[in-house]
Amino acid sequence: MTMANVAPDTTEAGPASGGGPPGAGPPSPRRRFGDRIGSVEVLAALLVLLVVFRAPLSTAISSPRLQTWTTVFVSVMVQAVPFLVFGVVLSAVIAVFVPRSFWARALPKHPALAVPVASAAGVVLPGCECGAVPIAGSLIRRGVTPAAALAFLLAAPAINPIVLASTAVAFPNNPEMVVARGLASIVVAMIMGWLWLRLGRADWIRLPHRPEHDGMSRGRAFWAAVRHDVVHAGGFLVLGAMAAACINVLVPERWLQLVADNPFLSVLVLALLAVLLSICSEADAFVAASLSQFSLTSRLVFLVVGPMVDLKLVSMQAGVFGRRFAFRFAPATFAVAVVVAVAVGVVLL
Template identity: 35%
Template sequence: MENTTMQRKAASSRTNLFAAVSLLFILGLYLFSSNAPGTWLANPKLQLFKTLFISIMLEAMPFILVGVIISALLHVFVSDAMIRRFIPSNPVLGILTATVLGIIFPICECGIVPAIRKLIRRGMPTHVATAFILVGPIINPIVFWSTFTAFRSHPEMAYMRMGLAFAIALIVGLIVYRVVRFDPLRETTAAANVHTHAYIHHHHHDDQHRHDDNHEHSHAHRSGKIAEVMGHAVSEFFDMGKFLLIGALLVGLLQTFVSNTELMALGHGAGSSNALMMALGFMLSLCSTSDAFVAQSFLTTFDKGALLAFMVFGPMLNLKSLLMMLAVFKTKFVLLVGVCVTVLVYVGSLLIMN
């Protein structure tokens, strides 16, 4: 447990360092690109890169702000028990309920894995939790709004994204229901019981304190809730913002220094563009509230099926979420879900455009 925490802190530190270096790089371009023409800093490609980078950041930022505020409110005021009461025992109905929860509670993939771990510990079926992990970051009003806005001239992309994500989550959830007969969590039941006992003991002590001084504690409790909402929102904003920064930087470099002809050559052939965009979605690890703007920038390079594969596969399985899942779930469970998602997104993105 301690080693996992240290590894997460080390990974976060490396990501923060890379984001800081990226910011310094962008700042350097703006400070020195006003030099006399002829210098490398005044190269037209660098000017194009700056334009692409800033446009992606400015278009995506409002959606991230809305998303983190809603996520913070849900994190503080909606308990896991409230969500769990609505999960029916029927597997199909359970997965459908997970889809509805994704619509009601727009949680980004950055925070959905830790939340699901708590729900599984408290009795949420594994197949429902799996469906929620896959569908939650995509089928929600914020993602639909951002996708619809990014593809103003092609609104059908927003509906196809929601439909394909729902179908894949349903199929993968049913596969997990039929196949998985083991505890998917890495943490042992004993360890979970220790945490639960500590949680109960802590809140029992808090209950006694509330009984002793109800009015004062009520005021402090409200202030604490507001502070917790603000703290969670700020933390999640910077956490998602640094990944958006890295993604915008990489996409800007790719769009600037790799021509459309070269990209089309890489993705030339039946289905190869879909595989290429899925790989790009995995590596960029963009937030689902902003990846539609990145996909839209490739509209003149790849067909709609490839862009759809990018927007569905990336939020379901990317480098960032894979590392988080491996820290929480057993490797064989992550491998099963990963293989199912990869195959279904690839096939689905080919079939839906035919």
């Protein structure tokens, strides 16, 4: 037995330990001020700082630029949060209470036919790309052909009812955006699935052993899934709303208009912006709607690329499927998504 496993003898309390009745053990140490800084101390310090610097803070808050930033940020958050929460809850219900083996039984045996069926199956999964990545990995583990699982991975975050409903709310005067987004997204998913059947290699995918909610009750697993998705998706939503507000405030209007007036440059810029912002698919329509300087086709590219290729999604794919897969699959998906979205936008918008 190591010394670390031996409990200290406390049967005797000498003068050094403060004395006390025999056998009572040493008295509990008194907490001294400064031993630990908790939330109460942090809150008190913040309140003191607010009182001390109230004059410069009030001047900064009254700035028209900051008021504009706050208005854009709050409007994006207020519109997007209900869809985000509803989507996270429903995604957790499906992930916990619906057996994953159901998807393997529901798909056709022929890989080429399984790809469009798996793409359409994304309609019944109200969730974002954060939940679609581990589900796609589980499908492959359960024997589903990788092409079908990858098609599901790309389609589910973009064509489920929550995302399409949020798109309709964000673009009330352009209902054709809902049709264009759904059509372009499912076409991209099927093309990438068929491309994987043609060009993909099994050794590019390396699935690590990652037990999910093993040994947990359904109730605990449900709340664990909800907390995980809310923390991840909600955090990226806040960052996306802040970025949208910064673009509207910090970037000069003439710059945005200059980019928006160039059809090719506007498509490329919004495609790259979708990758960088990494906004959850339940909320990206509200950010796209705020970029009113750009054409509907450019914003459609933003909506199609975002749920399929963004920074958080590429990192999650690298963690679930391996880096060799992510570094090949993400650029190909980006190129196909841009081309298909532009084609659909030219026809429908």
